[in-house]
Amino acid sequence: MSTIAMNYELRLYVAGQTAKSIAAVANLKRICETHLAGQYRIEVIDLTKTPQLAAGDQILALPTLVRRLPEPIKKIIGDLSDEERVLVGLDVQPVKE
Amino acid sequence: MSKDTNAHATPVLPKSPTGITGLDEITGGGLPTGRPTLVCGSAGCGKTMLATEFIVRGAAEFGEPGVFLMFEENAAELTANVRSLGFDLERLVKEKKVLLDHVHIERSEIEETGEYDLEGLFIRLGHAIDSIGAKRVVLDTVEALFAGLPNHGILRAELRRLFRWLKDRGMTAIITGEKGDGNAITRYGLEEYVADCVITLDHRVTEQISTRRLRVLKYRGSAHGTNEYPFLIGERGISVLPITSLRLDHAAPSERLCTGISRLDEMLGGQGVFRGSSVLVSGAPGTGKSSIGAKFAEAACRRGERALLFAYEESSAQIVRNMRSIGIDLAPWMEKGLLQIHASRPTLQGLEQHLVGLHDTVKAFRPAVVVVDPISNLTLDRSDAEVKPTLMRLIDFLKQQQITTVFTSLTTGGSTASAAEDSQVGVSSLMDAWLLLRNVEFNGERNRTLYVLKARGTAHSNQVREFVLSDAGIALVDVYLGADRVLTGTARVAQAAHEHSAAELRREDHERKLRQLASKRKVIEAQIAALNAEGEAEEAEVKFAIAHETLREETTQQNSADMGQLRGGETTANKATKGKR
Numbered sequence: 001m002s003t004i005a006m007n008y009e010l011r012l013y014v015a016g017q018t019a020k021s022i023a024a025v026a027n028l029k030r031i032c033e034t035h036l037a038g039q040y041r042i043e044v045i046d047l048t049k050t051p052q053l054a055a056g057d058q059i060l061a062l063p064t065l066v067r068r069l070p071e072p073i074k075k076i077i078g079d080l081s082d083e084e085r086v087l088v089g090l091d092v093q094p095v096k097e
Numbered sequence: 098m099s100k101d102t103n104a105h106a107t108p109v110l111p112k113s114p115t116g117i118t119g120l121d122e123i124t125g126g127g128l129p130t131g132r133p134t135l136v137c138g139s140a141g142c143g144k145t146m147l148a149t150e151f152i153v154r155g156a157a158e159f160g161e162p163g164v165f166l167m168f169e170e171n172a173a174e175l176t177a178n179v180r181s182l183g184f185d186l187e188r189l190v191k192e193k194k195v196l197l198d199h200v201h202i203e204r205s206e207i208e209e210t211g212e213y214d215l216e217g218l219f220i221r222l223g224h225a226i227d228s229i230g231a232k233r234v235v236l237d238t239v240e241a242l243f244a245g246l247p248n249h250g251i252l253r254a255e256l257r258r259l260f261r262w263l264k265d266r267g268m269t270a271i272i273t274g275e276k277g278d279g280n281a282i283t284r285y286g287l288e289e290y291v292a293d294c295v296i297t298l299d300h301r302v303t304e305q306i307s308t309r310r311l312r313v314l315k316y317r318g319s320a321h322g323t324n325e326y327p328f329l330i331g332e333r334g335i336s337v338l339p340i341t342s343l344r345l346d347h348a349a350p351s352e353r354l355c356t357g358i359s360r361l362d363e364m365l366g367g368q369g370v371f372r373g374s375s376v377l378v379s380g381a382p383g384t385g386k387s388s389i390g391a392k393f394a395e396a397a398c399r400r401g402e403r404a405l406l407f408a409y410e411e412s413s414a415q416i417v418r419n420m421r422s423i424g425i426d427l428a429p430w431m432e433k434g435l436l437q438i439h440a441s442r443p444t445l446q447g448l449e450q451h452l453v454g455l456h457d458t459v460k461a462f463r464p465a466v467v468v469v470d471p472i473s474n475l476t477l478d479r480s481d482a483e484v485k486p487t488l489m490r491l492i493d494f495l496k497q498q499q500i501t502t503v504f505t506s507l508t509t510g511g512s513t514a515s516a517a518e519d520s521q522v523g524v525s526s527l528m529d530a531w532l533l534l535r536n537v538e539f540n541g542e543r544n545r546t547l548y549v550l551k552a553r554g555t556a557h558s559n560q561v562r563e564f565v566l567s568d569a570g571i572a573l574v575d576v577y578l579g580a581d582r583v584l585t586g587t588a589r590v591a592q593a594a595h596e597h598s599a600a601e602l603r604r605e606d607h608e609r610k611l612r613q614l615a616s617k618r619k620v621i622e623a624q625i626a627a628l629n630a631e632g633e634a635e636e637a638e639v640k641f642a643i644a645h646e647t648l649r650e651e652t653t654q655q656n657s658a659d660m661g662q663l664r665g666g667e668t669t670a671n672k673a674t675k676g677k678r
Binding site: 076079089 | 207245
């Protein structure tokens with residue numbers, strides 16, 4: 001069964017250029033390219049620069065990945081190193097290689 | 098006292114006042130400035146309330162803006178909840194004195210993948226603090242994180258870092274926590290991280306009456322009251338009792354107030370009771386306690402002072418009707434606004450709740466006289482040990498305001514005097530004057546008697562008086578002391594009639610005796626006159642005899658002289674003739 005074409009709107013909250021932030025950004029890009037090629041949009045928000053944005057998405061833990069679309073909103077916390085769980089979290093059918 | 102103020106002036110530890118009535122007294126000035134305080138207790142015991150008041154009062158009264166980070170309620174809910182207590186959070190938020198931030202965490206939305214930290218919370222809190230220049234922070238309650246975040250290892254490490262961070266930023270913070278099972282202070286052991294000051298709240302129900310209690314479990318670097326103190330969530334927020342800590346420094350005015358019953362004033366040294374003193378009126382059912390209380394209130398109104406009557410047995414209308422039957426008309430004073438009657442069921446609230454209600458009413462009405470009728474109903478099913486401190490606080494509070502108080506008390510004791518006295522020992526020592534009302538049953542009727550058991554600072558009467566309630570009002574009349582008991586009622590009237598006729602008889606007897614005396618005197622006077630006359634006659638007789646004697650003697654002498662002369666002449670003549678011869 002092929003993935004239904006839909007747009008994933010993802011937002012990744014990080015705090016500065018910490019090891020966890022850098023790892024999270026890299027992991028996210030890799031997973032999306034692998035499994036959601038062409039169907040996603042990533043926005044990386046550095047809360048050290050825009051702290052007022054933390055309240056809007058109820059951010060506590062960092063890094064946090066928020067799947068804003070499709071509904072419902074899902075949150076994945078951590079550096080996204082566990083690819084399988086990220087896919088479960090995003091509710092994405094992995095692309096078999 | 099001066100030592101105390103000095104101690105407060107140079108505190109060992111800087112403290113931030115909470116503004117919560119009573120709490121600042123217990124903690125000696127407030128919570129430790131720049132340090133986190135843990136407030137814990139079971140559900141519904143007032144943690145959020147205390148935290149909210151800390152923030153609101155800090156912002157409104159002490160110029161310290163505050164951030165309220167809530168994990169359970171949202172801003173709208175909290176605002177609505179505290180509005181009923183007179184806190185206008187919306188206004189403070191608009192004025193940028195308070196910042197409310199709702200931290201919502203939904204376990205089902207969250208998936209954990211790899212390492213993370215709670216930097217997001219730090220950033221949020223930091224941003225909130227910076228945006229209003231906050232000095233106070235409340236986290237209510239961070240324990241919600243334990244439910245929301247699966248990795249407790251990370252969470253604990255991050256909380257430790259958070260409290261450290263708050264301390265470093267110099268935030269005076271309150272962290273609330275749910276009470277744990279058994280002896281655990283909090284469910285997730287927050288006390289491990291927040292150890293500067295721990296306050297526990299408790300909500301207990303005894304005898305179907307609930308009482309909230311507060312205790313300062315720990316206060317590092319400061320002395321504090323260690324007892325459990327009852328506290329209330331009233332119309333003006335939290336009140337921790339003692340409201341006026343147990344001091345004995347009230348003024349003692351020497352002005353006297355009349356009680357409205359002139360004979361009672363006489364019994365109390367002629368001028369009634371001192372202003373600001375407390376009077377206990379105790380007695381068995383139906384001895385006229387309420388009537389004395391009502392009369393006292395009425396007397397205050399007559400002087401143009403305000404009086405406040407707390408009734409725990411009758412409704413306001415019932416009191417007015419019943420008092421009218423003994424000639425006390427309260428209705429006009431109520432219309433004039435000089436008298437207020439607050440009637441409520443004593444079981445409606447706990448003792449402390451009543452006390453705070455009383456406080457609020459007294460503060461609002463500012464009366465000169467307060468009558469509580471009766472206090473014994475407030476103390477229903479409670480041990481003396483519990484009641485006494487509470488009443489002491491009440492009396493102290495009223496004395497500070499120089500309010501004269503009358504407490505009536507229903508005694509449970511039997512007919513003997515000692516039983517009636519025993520049952521009031523718990524509270525009587527707090528009272529300045531104590532009037533004991535008793536029923537005397539004798540000769541087929543029951544009569545009321547009154548006496549002054551004690552009256553501090555007055556030369557009060559030691560006499561028992563009969564206490565008569567009639568449609569003409571309250572009167573005190575002398576009782577008659579019979580052979581073995583005092584006579585009251587008809588026995589007294591009979592005795593009075595008896596004594597009256599006896600007196601009449603005596604009076605007539607006296608008059609008769611006087612008359613007898615007068616006539617006797619007349620007889621004696623007549624006798625004296627007769628004797629005088631007799632004396633005079635005797636004297637005249639004697640004088641006559643003496644005069645007679647004298648005369649005869651003189652005559653005799655004259656005669657003998659004459660005779661001598663005659664004889665002598667003859668002799669001389671004889672001699673002469675002899676010589677011649």
